[in-house]
Amino acid sequence: MYSEAMATQDRLIETTQELLWERGYVGTSPKAIQQRAGVGQGSMYHHFTGKSDLAAAALSRSAQQLRAQAEQQLAGPGTAYERIAAYLLRDREVLRGCRIGRMAQDPDVIAEAELRRPVEETFDWLCGRIAEIVAEGQADGEFATGPDPADIAAAVVAVLQGGYVLARAADSPEPFHQAVRGALALLRNR
Amino acid sequence: MYSEAMATQDRLIETTQELLWERGYVGTSPKAIQQRAGVGQGSMYHHFTGKSDLAAAALSRSAQQLRAQAEQQLAGPGTAYERIAAYLLRDREVLRGCRIGRMAQDPDVIAEAELRRPVEETFDWLCGRIAEIVAEGQADGEFATGPDPADIAAAVVAVLQGGYVLARAADSPEPFHQAVRGALALLRNR
DNA sequence: GTCTATACACTGATAGAC
DNA sequence: GTCTATCAGTGTATAGAC
Structure with missing residues (x-):
């Protein structure tokens, strides 16, 4: 086991994850993947169609990794607010943006169901997971019970995704941190 | 005045605005612009380098239009909350996303100062404008005075930009509307 | 499994005629 | 101002040898 073939496949997938993150789907060519992975043309087309x-x-793997990372903060100790804050405040490479969220802007990803599915599923899962935590907070009297937990969860996730947009536009991580601070201020004591 | 040359330039700019919105910078070719605008190769390179x-x-024009549109709600009547709500709830083509925010994901736009500047300036202006309104709301006792108005403003703008991301990922406008409802619920009565 | 050769359209432009 | 010709390089593969 752990054949050479497996190693080549893995290098191709990892390299593709990187390039999709940096340049998106439209901006990533098979040639660029081959060169960065150090894998020949024939080899790539042997392992993938x-x-x-x-x-x-690559997107399936990124989605799985993002989910595992998020769960580290979301399943941690503390109140509902503390777990959401831990997730929002986690150390991030802000200017690189979100590996999954970035794909939502790519017309060819959105058009092809196979490619959009991991993106859709990731956000469905993430919003659902955060909505659970908000609902717990409401049940415990930590948050006000008026708003739909799903709405609050969507707003929390949107602040992250939008924060990345603001940071890249400014070429600075600061607007991202502002948005997170703002969201936490609004969320606190509700 | 209103020469034919002007009309050709305008058609090129408008077509480029559309294509940048749909496909981004990397995904838009000169040829595609020429074909959709019904303008020849030589003509395009006569008017633009x-x-x-x-x-x-195209981006400068889009930035100016976005600013004028936003100002319609932000400068309207009503309390601070009402003006921000009017802006967030404005009728939008959610699945098309934001013409300006979309560009923040494009590596070639971010890398070229000329192209990034209108994007950066738009968000600087928008966040500043909303921060003013939040500050007014705090002065009037409408919002709690703890949080920095700039943080709240960044969160509001991020909810919009992130809402577009969630909507495109889901191929449905609903997550956008959830995020907006969530943000307004958090903002209300502060 | 990996390599090289080949293919054909498209990218982003420049040159020069009209 | 607009048109056509031309160009070197890239994008996305397929074919067949090793």
């Missing part, structure tokens, strides 16, 4: 097949594998 | 020159003109 083409660019979109490889991208689907 | 190249793709990035044309994109700069």
Whole structure:
């Protein structure tokens, strides 16, 4: 086990994850993947049927990793507010943006169901998971019971995704941190 | 005045605005612009030095339009909360996303100062404008005075930008509306 | 499994005629 | 101002040898 073939496949997938993060789907060519991975043309097309097949594998893996990372903070100790704050305040490479959220802007990803699915599922899961925590907070009297937990959760996730947009626009992580601070201020003591 | 040359330039700029919105900078080719605008190759290169020159003109125009649109709600009547709510609840083509925010994901836009500047300036202006309104609301006792108005403003703008991301990921406007409802619920009565 | 060769359209432009 | 010709390089593969 752990054959050479497996190693090549993995290098291709990892490299594709990187390039999709940096340049998006439209901006990533098979040639660029091959060069960065140090894998030949024939080799790439032996393991994957083409660019979109490889991208689907890369996105699935990124989605799984993002979910595992998020769960570290969301399943941690503390009150509902503390767990959401821990997630929002987690150390992030802000200017690189979100590996999954970035794909939502790519027309070819949105158009191809295979590629959009991991993106959709990730946000469905994340919003649902945070909504659970908000609902717990409401049940404990920590948050006001008026708003739908799903609405609050969507706002929390949107602040992160939008924070990345503001940071990249400014070429500075600061607007991201402002948005997170603002969201936490609004969330506190509700 | 209103020469034919002006009309051609305008058609090129408008077409480029559309294509940048739909496909981003990396995904938009000079040829695609020419074909959709019904303008020949030589004509395009007569009026603009190249793709990035044309994109700069298109982004400047989009930035100016976005600003004028936003000001309609932000300068309207009502309390601070009401004006922010009016802006967030304005009718939008949610699945098309934000013409300006979309550009923040494009590596070639972020890398080229000429192209990033209109994006940066738009968000600087928008966050500043909303921060003013939040500060007014705090002065009037409408909002709690603890949080920095700039943080609240960044969170509000991030909810919009992130809401577009969630909507495109889901291929449905609903998550956008959830995020907006969530943000307004948090903002209310503060 | 990996390599090289080949293919054909598209990218982003420049040159010069009209 | 607009048109057509031309160009070197890239995008996204397929074919067949090793």
